[in-house]
Amino acid sequence: MKLTKLIPLVAFLFLISCKNTQKEKSVEETPSVEMSSESEIPVNPLRNVYWGDQHLHTAWSADAGAVGTRLGPEGALRFARGEEVISATNQKAKLHRPLDWIAITDHSDGAGVITAVIDGDEAVMDDPVVAQYHADMEAGGEKAAAVMMDLINRQSNNNLPPVFTDPAFAKSVWLKNIDIVEKFNEPGKFTAFIAYEWTSNFGGGNNLHRNVIYRDGSEIGKQMSPMTTFESENPEDLWKWMANFEEKTGGSLLAIPHNGNLSNGLMFKTTAFDGSPLTKELAALRNKYEVLYEVTQGKGTSETHPILSPNDEFANFEIWDKGNLVMVPKTKEMIETEYARKALKDGLKLEKALGVNPFKYGLVSGTDSHTSLSTAEEDNYWGKYASSEPSPERWDEKALDFPSGFVRGWQLGASGYTGVWAESNTRESLWDAMKRKETYASTGPRMTVRFFGGFNYKASDIDAPDYVSKGYQKGVPMGGDISDAPKDKAPTFLISAVKDPTSGNLDRIQVIKGWLDDEGNTHEKIFNVVWGDADKRSLDANGKLPPVGNTVDVTKATWENSIGDTELKTFWSDPEFDPTHKSFYYVRVIEIPTPRWTTFDMVKYKIEMTDDVPRTIQERAYTSPIWYNPN
Template sequence: MTRQKPHNLKVPVFIAALMALIAHSSLAAGPCKHFAAERQPFFGDLHIHTRYSFDAFLSNQKNDPDGAYRYAKGEMITLPDPFGDQTIEAKIDRAIDFAAVTDHGQFLGEVALCDSDWGTLAWWAPTCIMSRTKNLWVQLYAASQWTLSGGMDGVAPQRSLICDLGDCTAAATTIWADIQAAAERHNDPSDNCEFSAFVGYEYTQGQEAANLHRNVIFKNANVTERPISVFDSNNQVPELWRQLKKQCLDASNGCDVMAIPHNSNLGGGLMFPDPATIEEAHNRRALEPLVELIQHKGASECRFDRLQGIGVDTEDELCDFEQIPSDNLHMLGSVEGKMRSEKGQAVNLSSFHRRNLMRNVLKDGLALEQANGLNPFMPGFIGSTDTHTATAGGAQERQYVGHLGSRDAGFRNIQDHFVSNPGGLAVVWAEENRRDALFDAMRRREAYATSGTRPLVRFFAGDYPENLCEDPTAIKLAYDKGVPMGGILTEQPGDMPPRFYISAQRDSGTALFPSNPLERLQIIKGWVDSNGNTHERVYDVAGSPVNELGVDPLTCAATAPGSASLCTVWQDPDPTPDQSAFYYARVLETPSCRWSTLQCQNMGVNPLSDACPDQLAASTRRAKALGASEDAFKNCCRVAEDEAFYTPTIRERAWTSPIWLQPPP
């Protein structure tokens, strides 16, 4: 039996190759053929794990960063099936424009030693042996050992036995160099500018399984010597910021960096605490201009429980979208159809922390600004996948292959990861598809999140005429007389309330993956009153809601009418003079089938059919033929009327970064 050996632990060879690639990239870079002064949209994924991540490695995932970038560009890669064999071929429906591999920074060396050579002592460490098995239960036990070492189960981070048996620092340096080299290999320095690859990693901190993770993204090839991990930061996010400033921003070598928080929905209320110091507030603002609003572990905009008819500080019924029942990473603890972790059980709405949700974080930022003079919470929005299967940008509902290697491949996806989803995409408005231009767009928050589809959305605030949508120079005027998404608009004494320009075009789709029309445009407003109380309101500003199923129940083809494009100029009918506020746009598509509905239908069990229970009973033979238990597809017949969040059809959507309105000084 031949084993794959993806890396050589001779550090100088990797570093020499990396330096040559960087030099070639720097010399070759020039202006792009496709340059747009008024900017153009680029779709990407800034949260991608490969075999260099412990949890991807122990899930039989064999693709390295090169494989992830090849997938992002539209090439076929091979993935593990539910039993760990490399039998599944996967290809994205459309290439994306940019990506960053973000493997877990704290275990790069340990994983490399586990995956190096049987002749090394570290290869025989118990955690390594368990991580290489194909047995699901052994893999999950190995995962618990990795998370214990990383400080995610209530104890301080500590290096494992693997590092006593091998040189984790040297191995991590090698892999970090390989990650950089892969980004340089796939970054297009020619004037075609077909693809941008960023160097990055994941900072993985999580006390008691609360998700405090950040994706650290570097602007260019000048990066830190090694990833700054929980072992270097004393398991404290503010120390991560200080180290990024010291080793990158203040290094005077051209290094620039940002950290992007993700999964605040699983943060247990700890992702966005009040800053303990002014330094923390400024560092958060400077280093975290974006948050990841959606990925495969759920959406973090807001939360509404349909059964109770109430939300977490919201009355917005569309906040039931892709909600995870629990509030921490134990939501991944379902095995063979049963939740095996007590912490993974559903959390009562009353116990779900307000600041797990970004809309509440934005509102609280306004209140903190009113009280202390500084708003620490002013992030823009992006989406990404958090794939652990190297399927960079693979956020489509159709032919979704899972994001957790063998743990959610095939029937295991419906059986154990039904509450998860394919994730989203990051979209930025930039002049060209170059690292510098994309990074600058992210820094100024001219970005938006999608739930996986690709509508084109623009959002501005300023002094605009009511007929701006009919003006062929609308975008130029929008920039000249206002600010785009992510901007701050400061009112002057005597100013009229601003007008908001919002336009959207439907996803163009493909022959294999047809898109849905647009249903409506909404603007969400948040503000704080003179007493420090926060408020929100949702406005429908264009289009109209669909009140029927909206899909063919047999084929899932879209049937609801909608629009190819929507545009409007809107003015707040209830302005709040002399009070800070934010506004962001939400774009809704007409109903479409959720990934789980499509996969259930492929198994002969249709969630949209009254005959679903009978079909489920007849699916036993098919399940056993796949090697699954007889009830592997029981989730297919869950009844939406009995569920707080789940529905077999969804409204794909996009969320723009907010625009902040500040009163006169």
């Protein structure tokens, strides 16, 4: 969140989080890490799935440090690779399973300033205003909150303390960040990406944020400071900055937008940023640099919306649709250009008109945690802010305050992680997989999902011991393109999913298809292609499948894997294929119901929650699409 645009939110969160945060310094000593030699790095030409988080904030982000987070990038990296750390609320925190990779995406606007203020860093204490801020933050309570209010007033009068917008200070923070990330990057074992979040809130809280991920190391990353929205809030300028960066440094970047559901209609609008007609050149820039979209995270899932997909019984999942980031209410019309599925369909239209698809997105997930703790586990959920770390009160706290009503703490979601199919666990291999969109988003569970498309698969291929090899040889994986349909042949797909060993069984696999008809109208359809308990459930005349059931005991926060299946796989061919229609297909894998984090809290703290709080959740994964292009 941009410091100068979202200080009202920061101030609000600060008031509710100054209750039991650490008082220790945020500066961390970085240890030496033994690097793996290139010859030791395991390589699998058929690719492994590597799990990680491409969206995480530490105390170096203004809106995290200001509300109590004290762990910086080092603590975040230690936690991600499986070490125990002490959280902002003085609790021991550790993942059940370490991650394979992570991108720390602290906001480029004002990066490290709040941490420096809190720590009394001599680099900023010469300014008497900042020195007073330090004293007031140390005092906590109302004085600390008054710091935020003063920043609000100074921002509105263009009178911020110089350090908040000082390029030299920002550069020094960026260099320190890269040094820490480099020392924790262990090729073949654990990948730490150089990254940041560019945080445009154009028009007052309309979320247009992008995570910028670097393929390269420090020799490239240190050559230029990150772009900030002090320079521009126009995403088109970010893409141009990225092009300039690549030309000057020889490096490679990609940008990942997120939370279109909080953009109040701006994320996927079909014009240029200034409202003029979209040009082929701008569409091509977006197509090149924005190949992935974060479809689910703590502030809501933005795959689709019940208004957009009324025939999708799973559309109303972890929806945040009240307003933008600073409480401006949403209108129904805004929803049209905020969700991924609708954007994928609009992309087909734009491609036909311009020759380039600006919304050709693969799908990923991230936590967007502001605690330095990347958690997407329902039974080990550490919240979004310091105030939402485990406690008996967090479920009912006011996470955001909209004129149309509060978003409560329980509406935060324990989501999500990204699976990347790559040859090895290195920056280069993982980044290249992201670039080709061989990725899928999960709301948390680490289920193993494969999705291949082409015209030459046979039904027997899915049961072959070498079906993965056949998948690559005869077609393309998730994120790929197929074209030139042979006469009288529909596209065929190999689809498989294996449950996360620690989570629920699988309910079903669905294929979501979108297409553009001859009149230029877009459509969508959901196909249930394989499901658990097939001996007990069958499709009705409309292709709908009965619910799988529910074994959750909310009094104990337990469930039984006595329904659903541990593995689902199928060969599927589109029964309604028209070779003249541009189209896309992606897979949605849905688990049986399991306890939501709120239910684990109810049992752990022996508390009662109101009836509107969800007790169960059907976790899911979304693959990147495969696109079909007519002749």
